[in-house]
Amino acid sequence: MDFEIxxxxxxxxxxxxxxxxxxxxxxxxTTQFFAAQFSEIPRAxxxxxxxxxxxxxxxxxxxxxxxxxxxxxSPTNALPWLHAATAxxxxxxxxxxxxxxxxxxxxxxxxxxxxxxxxRAANPHSSDVAWQIGNLYLSQGTLEPAFREYRRxxxxxxxxxxxxxxxxxxxxxxxxxxxxxxxxxxxxxxxLSLLVSRNHPDAAARVWDRMAALQQPVERxxxxxxxxxxxxxxxxxxxSRVWQQxxxxxxxxxxxxxxxxxxxxxxxxxxxxxxxxxxxxxxxSAVSLAIDPDxxxxxxxxxxxxxxGPGIEDSGIRQLVSVxxxxxxxxxxxxxxxxxDGAGAPKFAIEDVYSGARLFMSDDLRDAGSWTNVNGRFxxxxxxxxxxxxxxxxxxxxPIRGKLWIDGLKLVRSHxxxxxxxxxx
Numbered sequence: 001m002d003f004e005i006x007x008x009x010x011x012x013x014x015x016x017x018x019x020x021x022x023x024x025x026x027x028x029x030t031t032q033f034f035a036a037q038f039s040e041i042p043r044a045x046x047x048x049x050x051x052x053x054x055x056x057x058x059x060x061x062x063x064x065x066x067x068x069x070x071x072x073x074s075p076t077n078a079l080p081w082l083h084a085a086t087a088x089x090x091x092x093x094x095x096x097x098x099x100x101x102x103x104x105x106x107x108x109x110x111x112x113x114x115x116x117x118x119x120r121a122a123n124p125h126s127s128d129v130a131w132q133i134g135n136l137y138l139s140q141g142t143l144e145p146a147f148r149e150y151r152r153x154x155x156x157x158x159x160x161x162x163x164x165x166x167x168x169x170x171x172x173x174x175x176x177x178x179x180x181x182x183x184x185x186x187x188x189x190x191x192l193s194l195l196v197s198r199n200h201p202d203a204a205a206r207v208w209d210r211m212a213a214l215q216q217p218v219e220r221x222x223x224x225x226x227x228x229x230x231x232x233x234x235x236x237x238x239x240s241r242v243w244q245q246x247x248x249x250x251x252x253x254x255x256x257x258x259x260x261x262x263x264x265x266x267x268x269x270x271x272x273x274x275x276x277x278x279x280x281x282x283x284x285s286a287v288s289l290a291i292d293p294d295x296x297x298x299x300x301x302x303x304x305x306x307x308x309g310p311g312i313e314d315s316g317i318r319q320l321v322s323v324x325x326x327x328x329x330x331x332x333x334x335x336x337x338x339x340x341d342g343a344g345a346p347k348f349a350i351e352d353v354y355s356g357a358r359l360f361m362s363d364d365l366r367d368a369g370s371w372t373n374v375n376g377r378f379x380x381x382x383x384x385x386x387x388x389x390x391x392x393x394x395x396x397x398x399p400i401r402g403k404l405w406i407d408g409l410k411l412v413r414s415h416x417x418x419x420x421x422x423x424x425x
Contacts (some may be wrong), residue, residue, distance in 0.1 A: 003414035026027040039406065058351050061085035062095045069098065075105035077333040086118070091127055095120035104136055112136070123339065129157035134164070143171065147182045159186055175203040185214055189222055193243045201238075202363060204229075208242060211249065218249040225274040231320065234354060236386035239321035243277050251275075259412070262321050263389065266333075266409035267299040280318040288311040289317055292410060297371040298408035305346070305404040311397040315346060315404075320413060325382050332375035333391075333409035340366040340402030349392040352384045361394075364405055377414060 065081035068074050082099040089095060099117035116133050123129045134149030141201040153164045168182055175195075183191055188211050195204040208226065211218060223246050230239035247253040255264050255278050264278045268291055272279045281289055285308070306317045323329065331350060345364035351357060360378040380387070389411070391402060 004264075007288040017112060043276070043403075045080040057088075059085075059089075061088060062092075066098055067103070067153050068343040069102050069105075075102040078102045079106070079174045081279075085180060086115075090118070091122055093119045093126070096122060097129065097132055100133075100136060103247045104139065109140060112140075120283050122381065125156070127160060130156075131158070131164065134167075138171065140166070146171075151182050151184065153181075155184050157186060162194070165191055167193065169198075169424075170339075173200075173203075175206045175330045177209060179206065184299050185210065185216060188216060189219065192226060193222065195225060199233075201233060201235060204311050205238060208245075212245045215248065220250050220252075220273075220275075223250050224273075224378075227276050231353075231386070236320075236374060237259075240277075257321070260410075262329075262413070263319060263324070263409050266411075267297045267407055268301050268303050277320055277322070279317055279319050284312065284316045284421060287316050289315070295336065295405050296407055302336075302405045302407035305391060306405070307340075307342075307393075307402055307404070308401045309399050309401050311399050312393050313396040314349070314393055318388050321387050321389060323380050323385060323387050324413075325380055328377060328379045328414040329411055330375065330414045331362075331409075332373065332379050334371045334373055334407050335365045336371055336405040336417070337366045337368045338403045340400070340404075342402070343398050344398035346364075346404055347394050348389065350378060350387055352391050353386040353388050355381070355383070357381060357384070358385075361392070364394075366408075367390070368400070371407070376379055380384055 032355075061081050063087060064083035065078040068078035068081065072078075079099070079102050082095065084097055085092075085095040096115045096118040100112050103109075103115055105114040116136060119129055119133055124412055130149040130152035132152065134146045137143075137146035137149060147168065150168055151166045153160050165183070165187065168178055172178065188207050191210070192204055192207045195207060205225070223242070227239050227242060229240065230236070243252070244256065248257050254270055255273065255276070257264055257277065265272065268279075270278075272281065272291070274280055283289075287302075288306040288308060290306075291301050292305050293301050295304065296302045304315070305317070307315075332346070333348065337345075345366040347359070347365060348360070348362035349358065350360040352359060359380065360372045360376050362376060364376070391404070391406070412419060
């Protein structure tokens, strides 16, 4: 049922109430608009105008406090405004954080800790908040709560993770303590990168051991960087163990050496990783390297090396192999050659990586229209634990042209009664 106001006085009263309500609303919104505009101007007089126009807005009180704190550099004058902001809106972590900073600057450590507790309670999952709280605790010299906040940063995989790791390591460079109490397993990869870049091999090894123990997947990029570091700093035994563990951690089970062949991917049936203990190659305008599916001896593919004239020292492809000192090894492989032109020839060469001592040099790899076997024995030196197999140019630096295919490469530890595979086999 509809009702209609018919009395003129009542109608006038309704219109008057509507007018007053509209005017009040417009006055309120206009006041709030100007207050917001004034609050954006970084001058004390305008900040006070914003507060006068909208006295119950905690944001303006906090802005005034921040102005005193950051622009005027007066934490004492900032504190009353910040107290007012937290009183008006105690649920905003930003207000409590600003207040904690001011309390820290005036030396009020008791109230600062209370304010930091309020920050954490208001926003317990923010890595940005945890970062700022951790830094405040650290500036106080209270390390335990600081580490607790940095752990929150690290647990959230924040963009602040590198900075948090830097601070934790600088403040307490004790890897066992940090792994047990501060750094979660999810931050192991950036931690390993940090320790490698800072040249802390033993600490890096502890991080890698935890990753291996927890069977955490490891990106190959990180693995290869770590292996390069170990090779460069003469840790070949450690590098060999890391490569073995990478069989599961980095899905490299197919690239593992075995007792029957210490060379990885000796028949080139796998994609070349160009890293670690697989083949490593270097591009050159004088040599072309390619996997050839149309030529093979022991599988379905071989490596074709095409020399294009200018003088070189080797073909640009090599493989590192972990070995034992004072131990005899047997090498064998197959090759084909065509259109070779130039003095000398390519040869298989095996050398000690660190001393450069030559352990084995094959006969010339040329004049072979069909697959031809090459083999030999050598004994490692008393300090040899890492060797390199490469295809050398002998004599080095002389021009050479032609094509060379290699396949079926094998390296084994010799036994007293071992014999090499004959060319017929």
